Amino acid sequence: MSKGKSDIQIDSKIIDGIREGNNLAIEQLYQIHFPPIAQMIVNNRGSREEAQDIFQETVMVLYTKINEGDFVLSSKLQTFLYAVSKRLWLKHLTRGEARYHKDSIDDYGESLAAEEAIVEHEVIEERLLLMESSLNGLGEPCRTILYDFYIQGKSMTDICEKFGYTNADNAKTQKYKCLQRLKKVFFKVVNSY
């Protein structure tokens, strides 16, 4: 019983760590959860490299889930990761085929939760990747201005100094223009889907 308790403690510690972007938590996650998943993939016609890829994808799904704030661990973390990995691996294997058979999966409930998590992850990841690439595509000085202000949280006066703007109003106008451009680029792509 004490072991089960400590497992849950470790799980929630890892989840908190990931929320904070703690590298130690990621390492611990790897050490504890990667071997059984790698084993599962290698035993199912996979290579070690593919196992690595699948596991990274799985961790990203977990990351999305944690950062969307609605993550409540209904089972052990291992169970969740295993189900997600399995689902991803199955998708990978049946890539190119029209449909894969959901009923080939043993624990149905767990796999549904995993499937939902994956779909959610895919939607969010697509949006955020687009955001990232839009920002990177802006060019200087817009990218840095927006990055410094919105992501780093620097004050406008710092930004003024950094870029040599003579007054804060110029900087503010510049920032606003940049933001509008970013929105334009971002939604142009979004609407083109």
Next chain:
Amino acid sequence: MKDLNEQDFLEWADAYLREELSEEEKRQFEAYCEANPVQKELLEWHQTFVGDLKKADARVNFQRDLIRIAQGYGKSYQPKSTTKVISLWDRLKLNAAVAAAIAIVSVFSTLWLTGYYKNLKKTTSDYSALRRDMNTVKRNVNAQNAAIQNIHNTKDNAKETMHYGATGFMITKNGYVVTNYHVITGADSVHLQNHKGESFKANIVFTNPEKDLAILHINDSTFKSIKSIPYTFKKQDSDMGEDVYTIGFPRDEAVYGQGYLSSSTGYAGDTLAYQISIPVNPGNSGGPLLDKEGNVIGIISGKQKGLDGAAFAIKTKALMETLNSIPADSLNGKNVVLNNKNLLHNLSRTDQIKKLQDYIYIVKVY
């Protein structure tokens, strides 16, 4: 409060979101939003957008960390499993390949050198040539006895070199003798010994491996030309059912064997041979096959394994062809002149044999 343009509103919103406003200003902002639903919507929308911007960055950072950790993990993991077996293999695969190549070469060369393939060919045929391995067992025992007797003698004993024995018979009075090719293959020297025990050295004059015939010439000062040979050679094919007999040396004494001509072709349909029904044994090879009148009709050459009474004799015709194909300079002026006067045909079998056996030799191959 008056309407703000978008830029100014977002400026204000940013300040609100970054919590740079005082309590008083916050309330003002919230109240403004309540009053302007359009601006409120813009605020929410802006909030999500900026949130996404932050998330996207955090996500990229996280992924970068993850990949770095995964690589570190992969590195620390891999050497563990590969060190023992795979790296050993990496180091030793060249050696292994060389060893395998040497093993293959040595196996096949050993098989070849020991005559395995020749034996293989021989054993796959059920034809057995009838030369005699000279008392292999006895020889080995004698050699061992000699070795035991000379156990303190450091000198090497003269090696026992005699290999095979068979039969041969004279075809001309000036000393030509015929036997089987398989008898004298690989011979260092050939000696002929008659039933009186006189031994003569012989040269190999000509061989015909296809017909399995060898022509020898006695080349010994103690050999005196003889007046005539009592038998003749019958050039036509003999008929099935004819009584035939032979004299050979399956052991050190001459042995008479009698039977009949059972087929006009030899082993596997060979038209240059007869099948005969005479009990023959190793050592009979090269012996003359005579009909009841004392004509040589063939030369005993072999028998079929696993079949009773199926022996084979090379027809005289093949002998004639062989004799005719001997190059003139191999003969050293001593022509092959066959006897054409049969001195045997009115004699009884025992008298025939008495006259014959002076001309039949045991062929000893060293």
